Amino acid sequence: MVPALLLFALLRSTLAWVPIDHWGSGNVTAGADENGQCVCKVFLPDTSFPGDKVELLQKTSMELSQKVELGLSKLELYESKLVIYAQKLVNLTVRVEIMQGRPDQYTELEFELLRIELQQMEALVTQLRQSVNSSSPIFDLLYVEIQNMTSVVNQLERYDKNNLLVMQHEFTKLQKKLEDCQKWHDESFKPDIGSCNHGGISNISMPYIVQLGAHVNEGYLYGGWGRDSKPKPGFEDMYWYSGYTSPYTYNLYLYSDYTNLLLRNQFKYFDNTLKGNGINNIMHGNYYYYNCYNTGNLCRMNATTFVVETRVLPDAAWNNRFSYSSATYQDFDFAADENGLWVIYATEASKGNMVLSKMNVDAFSAQQTWVTNVFRRRVSNAFMVCGVLYATRQINLNIEEIFYKYDTKTGKESYISIPFNKQYEGFVYLDYNPADQRLYMYSKGYYIYYNVKFEKI
Template structure:
């Protein structure tokens, strides 16, 4: 019923698909109780139905009003309804923390590659790649990279907001507070400390989320706070070649009042919770003009709790990992 409400459609085609999914959900619940081997067949049918649902949603409203990679628009006009790409990423339950999405700057030949990570706490211990969306839904992994190899290396991270760019995972290093990047092509890791970055300030509701990585049309970013800024959010632009923060912008917004943040075309968008069903983009900082403003762009939460929200410039979607569910949002830009 939550899915039906979230997509807010009353078309005959959607009603038919909703009935199919509701009935199949009942079957899944029964199968899980006594025969998990048959779930593979059910997953296939779910994947097919999900594609139909996404097409219904795409046909309902066109959000593709800006060319991919272009910043010739006036920023976000609105956020679409949540689209559920996976009903539950963890059949056993408990993978509350994690993330998923596509490479924000895919290497040639890897344009359809997806990634996923889920765990019971905020540790980042591995990342799994899938060659395309269907393989992601079917859990048919292309490759899994462990960030911990016993007796040799410890590359584990912590937090929830990380990005994959050019087949490289950017995340917060656990052992020594700072930035980390794990190259999945060469299977090597690199670590850098951000001067003055404090491990004391996290996003609201997000434990250990001291560094938040984001990617947009102009490159790679990281947000954090410092003691010097009294906990206000600091935005840094990362030089991807040197892996150094080369430019810094100071905002006036207290980091712990923010639930999440992302970048689009050099503009920071910060969100906060309005109520159990509503999230709001309430603050922006435009690095192109060195201007900040308060706005109100509300969008629907899929569930009250979520840990991962990030924009992907490769397809202009917002990706959310929500308590084991894969969710994405279409973005409508101003002309």
Template sequence: MRLGLPALLALLLLLGPSVAAGDSGDLEPLTPDWRPSSSPYSDLNSGFTSGSSSHGGSSSHGGFSSSSGYSSSSSRTYGGSSSSGGFSSSRGYSSSSGGFSSGSGSSSSRDFGFNRSRSGDSTRSGSGSVPQPFSNFSGSKDDNGACLCSITLPDTTFPADRVERLEFIAHTLSEKFETELLRVKEYVRLISIYEKKLSNLTVRIEIMEKDTISYTELEFELIKIEVKEMERLIIRLKGSVVGSSEIIDQLEVEIRNMTLLVEKLETLDKNNVLMIRREIAALKNKLKECEASKGENVPVALAGPPPSPGNCAHGGVVNISQPSIVQLNWRGFAYKYGAWGRDYSPQNPDHGLYWVAPLNTDGRLLEHYRLYNTLDDLLLYTNAREYRITYGQGSGTVVYKNNMYVNWYNTGNLAKINLTTNTVAVTQALPAAAYNNRFSYANVGWQDIDLAVDESGLWVIYATEASTGNMVISKLNDTTLEVLNTWHTKQYKPSVSNAFMVCGVLYATRTLNTRTEEIFYYYDTNTGREGRLNIVMHKMQERVQSINYHPFDQKLFVYNDGYLLNYDLIFEQELL
């Protein structure tokens, strides 16, 4: 940086007192009106110095000479020399860390610079130097009587060191960003690979669900419950028989062996549940025969063979068996509401498919259902056909002649769904029927309309405002869903837990406690009579969501808080 003479004069005036020449070596302040005796621009020369060599000019009689040079120091020194009141300016850089030296060229100028301390004091260097009131200004005379001025200007105009540091930080951040970007790209690649693996795993699991056998601990728990029930029954039979009975003793041994076999299978092989169930069914049949032969819990009027499948030549339901636990519904324990059963067709009564229709967890919407060709398929969760609909409501669903009948969502209408195509074949309004929890069953929501099937066809159980909530029974045309005939009962529907139809007779249940229901009411549409019953019906869970009757099997299919149960009905025999 090079300063001109006007700039130097202005700087000296701003910084404070100046110096005058003198032999004593002491500096005298310059007066404010001091001016050079001749034109300051007459003999101005400039040059550059390197090290201590001087290339410049000097002037007498009021002239000015200027010399400048650069060395390795970051300090700046300004000086001037004059023989007759002139000034000589030199600028150089020395290697001292805190001070500046004045004078350059061949003259033997003394160093009148000083080191800047934190207190701002200046020190005298060499003869003729004097203290100054400002820490960045000093002046003196050299041996030749030339006046030298030294000014310290700190190099803070441009923070080069900070810029360099920022540049380094920016470079470091750029490298880190590139590294993280490469990591992100690698993560994206890995996620894509894992996504494909998950897709393949999903396909494999679906194949396993369809083609392999898979059971959980729940299956064995259900089997254990059934075996324990048989153990209790055999103990009761032994207590009712006087003396020894070879058949009962043999059954007791077989049941104990069955218990050991189940425990062994649970730890070693969980794929033989079906075989165990078949053996349990065979043992149950033997127990039933023994029970009938000993007269245990069977009225005298029931002696003799049961009625043939689909035949109503009996005196009605007089008893019911213990529940047979089939399994948990295919959607899981959380799906507590729903219905299940077996399709009944008079033309093919023993070839009906099995269906399971759990509601969504809200207990209202029927959205998914499954069909199984055989009971074995249902037990093994194999060969299932799953369908989706968006308009079923409540647990009052039933299947008849390969058609599913449901209450249309949010209405009092009925819908007929073709199970072959999963399409709606017919919809029909049920006259005056209440819906949307107006007169639903006790403890079960969204079942104002309950469809049923028996030997004579399709029925619907509901209530109306005109009936003041009492149960209404209507016979339906299964093709058009039109009402063929209607019967009004005196039983209040919301006090009933569920109902089913057998041979034109309505049977209603109510809750006694968390493990017991009671078939307490009947209405015979054949005679118009109604009355009370007292048939105890045991259950596995607290609430019964639906009861469907199958005429050929003469069984009840009960959906009990997500579990699928079976009951055998016992009928009163007609006297010849």
């Protein structure tokens, strides 16, 4: 119990504003004690301050405040990411739209790279949705848009592959028609491969212009092309090409067959690994024969092992001393026919007249030599057929003429006249191939060939 005066002093400041009538009769009693003093008894409800609850409330409030701040920082981060993703999505959309306009101009690798970027975008958006841990229309729309673009890219890639298959099919049909037309046109030129049972060349067909060389550049004026004149088993259909912007040898491209030659799809190439003078080179028995760079030596490279051999050709003039009239630095002209490998050149002793040597392929050396009476600088080019040397000269801008031949069997030479048309004014390479009895020409960067007709005996 509390004395009345102390109680009133204590409660006056806090309870004075509450009328005593409102306290209720059950809470206040009054009376006198044994000494006659007035005593007032007040029964108040629990007035202890809830400090533990306030502390809990403050702690909870602080935790909520931290969570709100963390949530706000995450939202700011997500907002910045959304800006980046949105820009990436715009860029990808533009690229996909461009691809839709011309899907046939893109490779499988380009489609694969675009698909990888879309997969990365999809993974980032999925991660963002999981971080927010809720469904958002913005995230859902972004995710759907990426899925749509992925579908479009897949369709475009299928279109690209299908289109390529269609193009290859059409190309095959066109090639067949061309071959049929060529067969019909050249019915009189029926080759008897490997036979020399004829009286020599009687006629040359019209030129067949195949296409630009592998560099697809008319600036590659110097070069040659054709087939291996003595192919290894399994490489009977192989073609080769070498071309450069000046009269030097710097590369060699090999193609498994004629179709891959047209598609420029080489199975082996040597780019800037070879170095030689001139371009009257040849493939024979899986070897590439050429003039060694800046010397009067002969070179050959094994197309399988890449090993290069060199040989000295005695007395041969070089360094553009007696080159063909069609091109410079044609000191040595390799040729092949039904009898084997030959090299055509000139010497100081022959006073610039053409010299012809039959090569021993195994020893890579000259085994027999003939000297002609035709000055090499008068000649545009030359080639061998069945042991007979044929030389050409220019008649006018459009006509070339086989004007001279030398028979190594009899040692007889004669002047003849077998004109044939040229597609272009100049040419730098002309060689006969006994594997198909064709003349292969390289002119203005183009592959050109002729069928050869022989005189019957």
